[in-house]
Amino acid sequence: MTRKSSTTFVFAIIAVFPLVAALHSFPRLSTRLFIGSSPATGAPSREFNFHGEYGLYIKQLENEIEVNWITRKEDSGYLQIFGGGSLLYDHTTTKSRAHSVRFNRNRLNQYVLKYGGIENPEDRHTTTLYLNDKLKRSPAxxxxxxxxxxxxxxxxxxxxxxxxxxxxxxxxxxxxxxxxxxxxxxxxxxxxxxxxxxxxxxxxxxxxxxxxxxxxxxxxxxxxxxxxxxxxxxxxxxxxxxxxxxxxxxxxxxxxxxxxxxxxxxxxxxxxxxxxxxxxxxxxxxxxxxxxxxxxxxxxxxxxxxxxxxxxxxxxxxxxxxxxxxxxxxxxxxxxxxxxxxxxxxxxxxxxxxxxxxxxxxxxxxxxxxxxxxxxxxxxxxxxxxxxxxxxxxxxxxxxxxxxxxxxxxxxxxxxxxxxxxxxx
The missing domain is CATH 3.60.21.10 (Metallo-dependent phosphatases)
Known part of the structure; x- marks a missing residue:
């Protein structure tokens, strides 16, 4: 890559002095200016995966957990929730590609989810959830x-x-x-x-x-x-x-x-x-x-x-x-x-x-x-x-x-x- 001259980067030199003033004088600009390539467009070039964690979406609500997943094909879905070494919930869903289940949250900080499609033995997945103190902010x-x-x-x-x-x-x-x-x-x-x-x-x-x-x-x-x-x-x-x-x-x-x-x-x-x-x-x-x-x-x-x-x-x-x-x-x-x-x-x-x-x-x-x-x-x-x-x-x-x-x-x-x-x- 050819590196740019000091003339091209006058903005950078101006930007760093004075230290605080520059931070508060930056005009509103479109983020489009700062990214060098175009968004992905066109048809996919290969078959994509949506099953398991490729398409998993989980919401943590006040007293509930909502689990959303996609099966490989239209299928009845299943979701089993384990906590503390025990099976806590066992759910099935109607035939579809996309599935959604909510379950009541207890005081556990860790759950193991087993989910997928009932009819397809290759559509079996496991994800572990770590909640509360397991996800405290990291030291830096x-x-x-x-x-x-x-x-x-x-x-x-x-x-x-x-x-x-x-x-x-x-x-x-x-x-x-x-x-x-x-x-x-x-x-x-x-x-x-x-x-x-x-x-x-x-x-x-x-x-x-x-x-x-x-x-x-x-x-x-x-x-x-x-x-x-x-x-x-x-x-x-x-x-x-x-x-x-x-x-x-x-x-x-x-x-x-x-x-x-x-x-x-x-x-x-x-x-x-x-x-x-x-x-x-x-x-x-x-x-x-x-x-x-x-x-x-x-x-x-x-x-x-x-x-x-x-x-x-x-x-x-x-x-x-x-x-x-x-x-x-x-x-x-x-x-x-x-x-x-x-x-x-x-x-x-x-x-x-x-x-x-x-x-x-x-x-x-x-x-x-x-x-x-x-x-x-x-x-x-x-x-x-x-x-x-x-x-x-x-x-x-x-x-x-x-x-x-x-x-x-x-x-x-x-x-x-x-x-x-x-x-x-």
Whole structure:
């Protein structure tokens, strides 16, 4: 990729000074300006999967859980709910492709769901739900981690992601965590473009818990496409994922509603910036404007702002000033959609003139390296004399960064490809 000149990136240099003023002077712009490719269109090129976790949608209501699933063909559905080692509920549904059952929730924090189609022995699935304290917000700062694996934008590519993790010996053929104390970082943009976003999310939802049980960790760092889905900006949604919502007779964004959806609540508990050892991670990149936050303060603000009523209306045009303060709306719009926010910034990959700003950020967070995604590169690549590593690939989820800690707190740097080949970066 040809890097852009300092003239092209005048906006970035202006944007980072003064630190706070720029954050509050950003005009309202369409997010269409910040994304480089077109939404997926046209007929599907292969047969899509909708069964099991490919099409599973679960809502957590005040006193009930609602489970929605799709069978491989028109069939009578079944749902069994286990908790505390006992069968709690056993339901069947009438013949259809899409099925929905609600059951009363008790005080258990974990349920095992067995569901599918009655007539088809290949349509049998199991999903574990972790509720309440099992999904508390994750810490965002970690030390003394020996092995860190990093995946950039995934964009719904389930098969590639699981092959990548399997060949790195992080999961086994049953898709169970075997990475022991390793840390896996997914740098956002799990949503959009690809066909299997819902399956990717349920896979990571369970892997998150499995890794912690073995002393490892799966970090989900939110990206711009997570934010876009939360606020119902679906221009880059694949046709297959749109069909999942259609089967369930709901809006796609409702499947990931941060107040009711199990997956939405889980995602909303995730950070936007993390630090492991002396490495700073963010989807787009952190600029000095956002360095006045501590990591904890940024993530606290992220969580709080997503749960404000105005969040769901950030892209309303015009904004309803009888319901929301224009100043509050503008501040939150800047936080989530400014081109210099950690969700959207591209400058560290597209420009070679921002080193003093990068150095200021690294010094502020006592970091030696900044790992980012968001801006596509052909292969995982270093910038700024190795102080930035870009992980978002033009062919998503086909390589993974590996950082191995060794003496003097430095990290050896490698990349793993889809077939398990490791090469030094």
């Amino acid at each position: 700062t970690f030390n003394h981690v020996d092995s860190i694996f990093v995946v950039g934008d995934v964009h719904g590519k389930f098969d590639e992601l699981t092959q990548l993790l399997m060949n790195a010996n992080l999961i086994n053929s049953s898709l169970r965590w075997v990475g022991r104390r390793a840390h896996l970082v997914l740098l956002g943009d799990l949503f959009d473009r690809g066909p299997d976003v819902t399956r990717v999310l349920w896979f990571l939802y369970d892997l998150d818990v499995q890794a912690r049980q073995q002393g490892g960790f799966v970090h989900i760092v939110l990206g711009n496409h997570e934010i876009m889905t939360f606020v119902n900006d679906l221009r880059f949604l694949s046709e297959k994922e749109r069909l999942v919502a259609s089967w369930h007779r709901t809006a796609y964004a409702k499947m990931f509603d941060i107040h009711e959806s199990v997956l939405g609540q889980w995602l909303a508990s995730k950070p936007g910036i993390i630090k492991i050892n002396d490495i700073l991670f963010a989807h787009g990149g952190v600029v000095p404007n956002y360095a006045y936050y501590s990591i904890q303060a940024f993530n606290d603000s992220l969580f709080s702002y997503m749960h404000e009523p105005v969040f769901a209306h950030l892209l309303d045009d015009p904004i309803d000033t009888t319901r929301f303060s224009p100043a509050l709306w503008k501040n939150r719009l800047d936080f989530f959609f400014s081109p210099i926010s950690p969700f959207w910034f591209r400058g560290y990959v597209e420009s070679d003139t921002l080193e003093k700003y990068l150095d200021a950020v690294l010094k502020r967070f006592d970091a030696q390296l900044h790992v980012v995604a968001h801006t596509p590169v052909e292969t995982i690549k270093k910038f700024y004399n190795g102080k930035v590593i870009a992980t978002d690939l033009q062919n998503a989820a086909t390589e993974m960064l590996l950082l191995v800690r060794h003496e003097k707190k430095r990290h050896k740097r490698f990349k793993n490809d889809l077939y398990g080949k490791i090469s030094e970066l």
